[in-house]
Amino acid sequence: MSYLNLSHLEKVFGQNRVVKDFTLGIDKGEFISLLGPSGCGKTTVLRMVAGFEAPTSGAITIDGQDVTGLKPNNRAIGMMFQAYALFPNLTVAENVAFGLKVKGVARDERAARVEEMLALIGLPEMGARFPFQLSGGQQQRVALARALAPRPRVLLLDEPLSALDAKVRVSLRNEIRAIQKDLGITTIFVTHDQEEAMSISDRIVVMNAGIADQVGAPFEIYNRPTTRFVANFVGTLNTFDVSVEDPGLGRVSLAGQPLTVPGLPDGARKGDVLPIALRPEALRLGQLPGAEAVLPAVIEDVHFMGSVIRLTARAAGAQLSMDTFNRADQPPPVPGQTVEISLSGRDAIVLRG
């Protein structure tokens, strides 16, 4: 039994089934991200955990306690919102102390805890300020301190970084992750930014239309997506149609060239046409020794992005995108140029439907 359990959660708004049979176990101290497109139900799941929405069916337990019917203020949960939801009429210190005050913690203890939290978020001098005197990033850090001050059992973050500018977003997410690891607090983080989810999560839940499509570590999700939706949503993908030659050995052919791919579906038979996918970084420019197949391709577009150059090309009837490292002594190809692309079957992801 995990620390935080969501079992068979369902949420229906009117006619609209927004969350469907959502089951997830989260270990103590784990950092989980809910990742998915807008409207897929991430916030709704989080709000059910917080207690703002009652699940239509299903149950939520924390540390063995069934909290499904509990009001939000009895769940001992911390939450950070997208808009800075600091109380504007209270100072930073009073904001951080709020949860302790309503719990009836003594004044001295409160002050000590506030000081500790402000030091933790790196704003030790700001206690006397009002929220409007802080930048957005500082406000969100105070919101984090406020959420953590009462020592919640679970921390919920609903796109806490999306209102911030890019630089602050990156530094704050690393800070959040560091503090989370430090305190060992069980955390659910909602985002629709896949890079954000990849970089800080222990595990990612990719959601699609109210369903948890795939749950796994970032490496796993990225390299072994189990559905086409996940593969497409996480990272860029090049898909090719291949025909099965020998299902037992995983042998297929792509544009007449033989490949050995991992994990052909059980029912595959010789002659079936299947989609396989390759990440941009699995495609290499030029003839690489050890590559299983080399395809001729026509360059369509060149995006110079600094250390990496992203190329768009057409090969074997498919449009594909690939990355190559910038090298000062080697100018990138130009559009219209014919090049060769090397690839190997072991990098391919075989997509289920």
Add this chain to the structure above:
Amino acid sequence: MPTAPKGPRLRLPAGLPVAWLGLLPFAAFAVLFLILPTMKIVLGAFQAPDGSFTFQNLLDLNTDSIRSAYWTSIKLSFMTALLGCAIGFGMAAAVVFGGLPKAIRGPLLTFSGVASNFAGVPLAFAFIATLGPVGLITLWLRNEFGINLRALGFNLLSYWGLVITYLFFQIPLMILIITPALDGLKKEWREAAAVLGATGAQYWRMVALPILFPSLLGTFALLFANAFGAVATAFALTGPQLNIVPIKLFAQIRGDVLGNPNLGYALAFGMIVITALANFLYIWLRLRSERWMK
């Protein structure tokens, strides 16, 4: 009548940019029809009939009848402002937070606009027709239930009668002002308070009410001044005999009572002092409560 675009600004000798001349019509109007008349009264309150300086007029206010008039007026204004704020707040909160259908909101605000302006003489008529000696409710209670309001001590032409009548414009005014303020309370604040362990009451006490405090206070001061200066409703309801300050002043101006014309100045001066005090109190409290505002 197109003229050339204005060139670089001319300057008055005093160094005041000529732009200030643009305010001249407004300033003249304000001086002539607001400030001078008020000054006239303030000065008059300290003048003897022969024009010399005196405190006698203000001292003359200290009679039983005038003291009680002020006291009744203050009580009346305070009570109607307080009840107006409380009930108006309740109704606005019911519509904004109480889960009432959204469709109620528009009509309520429109009606409030109408009712807050439906003051004065016709309002008195409406209440006489309803709660007066032969009014709709009076008769209904007597005929259907044998309840005699008069025998129970209720009289429309009394302090409480006036309170009930004044509420008809005080409550809507509160609704009009406080509804936008309630809309300004973010849902996240309530939710943040809830996850931090606060009960609904704690949220209201520690967050929502402090945030609303300036608006509540301002509306209270406005309602107070509104009731304190109201003449028409009370006059139409009770005639000149009800002992409240504006009615006394009204009678004084009409020349019905009191020999000393400068006593009228003193009466009016007292009214200015009280409404001004209420507003200064409001501004002072507001400044204290708004440290957290931009």
Add this chain to the structure above:
Amino acid sequence: MSRLVAWAIFLLGCLYFLLPLLGMGEFSLRMRRGEYSLDAYRVVFADPRFWETFGYSLGLAAATIVMGVVLVVPTAYWVRLKLPQARPFVEFVTLLPLVIPAIVVVFGYIRLYNTSSFLPLTGSALGTDILLTMGYTTLALPYMYRSVDTGLRTIDVTTLTEAAQSLGAGWFTILARIILPNVMVAVLSGAFLTLAIVMGEFTMAALLNRPAFGPYMQLLGANRAYEPPALAVIAFAITWGCMGLMQLVTRFSKHERAKA
């Protein structure tokens, strides 16, 4: 708040507001013994004093609206364009009428502008009418100013002015042809509110002894039984009409803007 409590509060409030309206409506129909009739209204409408005072107040309302527009639009415009530092002062003055009771202001008028003063306005009917118009303008000032100022906030005053100036327009043209049409909705909603205030006003008119609608209603109320509620119904209808028109122009303009 539970939904039940919310409904209870709301419905009780509605009851409080509906009963007096019902009361006046019912009473106004009771003139004929034993049956409901419109006699009270017939009597009221047959009274020449009704029409005289009504017309008089309507005329004053028109004068007040013109005065308010002439005073407020250029001032609010000028403050926005050139004198933002004067804003606190101007706003303070426009809010004064909410603090100084009307009866005090009119008392000041009577003493300040009497026949032996530097500006003997109360000496003639016309002068008194002017004085009353000014008094009404002060009453309407807080609403008119706020309405127009809010309206000005939605347009870019500086750019419009500079564009007009570069085409050779003078100040009067700018105000009348450019600014006024752009804040027409605000002006209109201020105007309807002014109309509602002036039609029912009692204190100033009574103390200045002018034959306005408010004092007429009061006089009738002191002497008659069934006409006053009929008048109240009429006054309520006027107020409702003014507010309705106010909403209508606002909504209409939103429509226009959405289309644009």
